[in-house]
Amino acid sequence: MTLTANWSYPTAIRFGAGRISEIAEACAAAGITKPLLVTDKGLADLPITQNTLELLTAAGLGRAMFSDVDPNPTEKNAEEGVRMYRDGGHDGVVAFGGGSGLDLGKVIAFMAGQTRPLWDFEDIGDWWTRADADAIAPIVAVPTTAGTGSEVGRASVITNSETHEKKIIFHPKILPSVVICDPELTVGMPPAITAGTGMDAFAHCLEAYCSPHYHPMSQGIALEGMKLVKDNLLTAYEDGINLEARAHMMSAAAMGATAFQKGLGAIHALSHPIGAVHHTHHGTTNAVVMQQVLMFNRPKVRKHLARAANYLSIAGGFDGFHAFVGELNAKLNIPKNLTELGVKDPQIDQLVASALQDPSVGGNPVKMTVKNTTELLETCF
Numbered sequence: 001m002t003l004t005a006n007w008s009y010p011t012a013i014r015f016g017a018g019r020i021s022e023i024a025e026a027c028a029a030a031g032i033t034k035p036l037l038v039t040d041k042g043l044a045d046l047p048i049t050q051n052t053l054e055l056l057t058a059a060g061l062g063r064a065m066f067s068d069v070d071p072n073p074t075e076k077n078a079e080e081g082v083r084m085y086r087d088g089g090h091d092g093v094v095a096f097g098g099g100s101g102l103d104l105g106k107v108i109a110f111m112a113g114q115t116r117p118l119w120d121f122e123d124i125g126d127w128w129t130r131a132d133a134d135a136i137a138p139i140v141a142v143p144t145t146a147g148t149g150s151e152v153g154r155a156s157v158i159t160n161s162e163t164h165e166k167k168i169i170f171h172p173k174i175l176p177s178v179v180i181c182d183p184e185l186t187v188g189m190p191p192a193i194t195a196g197t198g199m200d201a202f203a204h205c206l207e208a209y210c211s212p213h214y215h216p217m218s219q220g221i222a223l224e225g226m227k228l229v230k231d232n233l234l235t236a237y238e239d240g241i242n243l244e245a246r247a248h249m250m251s252a253a254a255m256g257a258t259a260f261q262k263g264l265g266a267i268h269a270l271s272h273p274i275g276a277v278h279h280t281h282h283g284t285t286n287a288v289v290m291q292q293v294l295m296f297n298r299p300k301v302r303k304h305l306a307r308a309a310n311y312l313s314i315a316g317g318f319d320g321f322h323a324f325v326g327e328l329n330a331k332l333n334i335p336k337n338l339t340e341l342g343v344k345d346p347q348i349d350q351l352v353a354s355a356l357q358d359p360s361v362g363g364n365p366v367k368m369t370v371k372n373t374t375e376l377l378e379t380c381f
Contacts, residue, residue, distance in 0.1 A: 003183070003247040010152050010258050015181040015251070017243055020142065023052055023094070023180060024059030030138040030177040032092030034062055036085050038105030039096040040069040048144060048185050052096060064088050066108070069097075072275055072282075073104040074161040075118050081108040085137075092138040095176065098197065099148035099282065102141055103156035106174045109137040110156075123155060123170035123359055131171050141176035144185045146236070146249035147197025147283045149204060149257025151179045159276050166272040168359055181254065183246040191237050192284075195332035198233040198249055200283025202226060203267050203290060204256025209308060210301045211263030211363040218262035223308060225255035230312050230324075237332055263363020266293045266355075270377060273354035278343045287334045288341050292379045294322050296372070300365035338380045348377055 004016030012029070014022055027035055035056060043049050044067035057063045066081045085093070085108055095105025111118060113135025120130055141151035150156070155170040189197070205225035208218050228248045235245035270293070271285040294301075298318065306317035314320045335341040352373045355361070361368050 003244060011175050011177065011179060013152070013179045013181055013254070017182060017184045017247070019180050020048075020052060020182045020185060021055065023055050023140070023142070024061060026140045026178040026180055027056070027061055027092065027094070030092060030140050032061075032138050032140065034088070034090050035064070035092050035094045035140070036088060036090040036108070037065045037094040037096055038069070038081060038108055039065065039067050039101040040071070040098070041067050043067070043097050043101065043144060046188070048188065049096065052094070052142070056094070064090065069100050069104050071100055072159045072166070072279065073100050074159045076161050077104055078107045078111060078118060078158060082111050085112045090137070092140070094140045094142060095151075096142045096144065098143070098145035099150050099157070102143060102148065102150035103158065105141070106139055106150070106176070107156045107158060107169055109139045110169070110171060110174050112137050118158065118169065119160070119167065121169050121171065123168040128171045133171070133173055136171065136173045139174070139176040141179045142185070143181060143250065143253065145189060145193065145197040146186055146246065146253040147200035149201065149253040149255070151176060151181070151257075152254045153257045157272070164276045165354055166276045166358075181250050183243055183250050186246050186250060187241055187243070189240065191240065192333070194237050194240065195233070195334060196281045196284035196287065197253070198229060198236065198283070199287035199290070199329070199332070199334065201249065201253040201256040202229040202233070203283070203286035204260045204264070205229065205252070206290070207265040207267055207363065208256070208259035208262045210297060210304060210365055211265060212365055213263045213363060215262035218259040221255045222259035222262070223311060225252045225259060226308065227312055228252040228255070234328070234331055264360035265364035266296060266360070266368060266373075266376065268360035269355040269358040269364065269368065270351075270380070272358050272360070273351045274338065274343060276354070277351065278346070280341055280343065284334060285341065287329055287332070288338055289380045290329070291322060291325050292376060294325065296376045297365045343381070346381070348374060352377060
């Protein structure tokens, strides 16, 4: 089967190996003539990034890059990027990389034309309507990992550098105009990053599937996304140059981020503050707390996940699904608990307070309280 296609849901997606060669066409389709490529420090000098800059240069689109992006990007990174964008007279952003590069690139395009501070656009109520929608610059997104799915998302996660809280910045027009999903760009991912990002995609699909909110389209996407991860993540982890597995994981990542319009839950409510305070890898943190959250939600999701397990060809209903997650984590060499992940001297009360403020809380099947969230977090160590 040839894994190449053009999709228009939820935005224009050019999917297939080698399609980074279409980056100039993608910019033209988005109306960008002078892009700023935004990526992270680790990717800046790699061949995939330099090749993309060469393609932009050859097309007469310049060679501007901003890469001062932290693993958990902050408002300070955003301010510096906006400054470079404005000083360079750019008219759009190529957001290139994993979650950090994609999220920051989207925020730079969003903030470049705004006059209010970033935190005025946090995902609370209708705060997004405060933005001048006409001043949001167009975005072309190019993922180089298969996890966050930020390339098809209408939000970015930015860490407040003063409070060490992860905040979600939302606006419908943060959704990139054009996406290039080229699995060849993910071939160089180290196994540990392949594992962590892949489990992030799985967490998105799992939590969307379990969310009590009504969204049948997301429900179906989440279920098939879980199947793609089950069938392909271990192959991508063990055989990094397997393009078919890499392509299916790239699809699963985009599907997870599309599906979680239905909601996320306790996995993300816990991992956001843990990552913000202790600087852990987001997807890996999701994987570490996943089994404990499944048990926490068991009374509400047992029958629901038994149906999913049946579709995924996992025997044993809910308990079989729970065991499958543990076995997959072990095969991917995911740390067994947060202690092993490197979370030292956790301020449990502080993490719980932040978790209960996280927007993901509203999508958890079991209502999260100070008492039960404290007990849940303690089981993760």
